[in-house]
Amino acid sequence: MNDFTALLDYDWMRAIHVIAVLALMAGLLMLPRFYAYQTGSEPGGELERKMIEASKKLNAIILTPALALTWIFGLATSAASNWIQFQMGWMHAKLALVVILTGLYAYYVAEGARLAKGERRRSEKFWRMMNEVPFLIAIAVVILAVVEPF
Ligand code: HEM
Numbered sequence: 001m002n003d004f005t006a007l008l009d010y011d012w013m014r015a016i017h018v019i020a021v022l023a024l025m026a027g028l029l030m031l032p033r034f035y036a037y038q039t040g041s042e043p044g045g046e047l048e049r050k051m052i053e054a055s056k057k058l059n060a061i062i063l064t065p066a067l068a069l070t071w072i073f074g075l076a077t078s079a080a081s082n083w084i085q086f087q088m089g090w091m092h093a094k095l096a097l098v099v100i101l102t103g104l105y106a107y108y109v110a111e112g113a114r115l116a117k118g119e120r121r122r123s124e125k126f127w128r129m130m131n132e133v134p135f136l137i138a139i140a141v142v143i144l145a146v147v148e149p150f
Pocket of ligand 1: 014017018021070071072073074075077078081085098101137138141142145146
């Protein structure tokens with residue numbers, strides 16, 4: 001194995017990919033919960049200020065880097081195996097769901113910017129429900145990636 005192929009080792013790429021997925025899911029599950037607390041808090045109060053700060057930090061330190069690394073190392077895993085997965089149905093279904101997860105991330109970030117300005121367009125209940133959506137999508141993604149049913 002030369003230095004280049006060592007860098008692109010399939011198992012290492014896949015391991016880093018799954019670690020990035022863990023951090024991504026932690027972020028996607030925590031952020032709506034912060035938004036729920038923020039939406040339920042007194043406008044201009046201490047809790048609102050703390051939740052705005054926590055949401056910004058979570059996004060900058062965990063969520064955005066984890067999403068980027070999930071994509072980079074997911075694609076690197078496939079590159080290390082000659083893109084073989086892209087010829088399979090489960091991978092197309094997985095990618096479609098991952099694009100939805102990525103869209104959800106963009107939606108969260110946009111809503112977070114509005115919430116930081118004090119614009120509460122959604123209810124606390126809405127954000128509590130949104131808490132479950134990424135988890136349900138992730139269950140389907142993991143089943144597709146591990147079981148490879150079609
Ligand atoms: C961002 C785009 C993504 C790409 C391009 C990608 C690509 C890949 C590839 C090529 C593999 C190796 C599959 C194999 O041959 O066994 C893999 C494994 C895996 N991926 Fe992804 N993935 C992405 C996002 C995700 C997301 C968002 C999740 C979870 C929510 C996820 C969960 C997994 C898991 C659990 C494995 C390990 C499966 C196994 O090796 O048995 N991936 N991914």
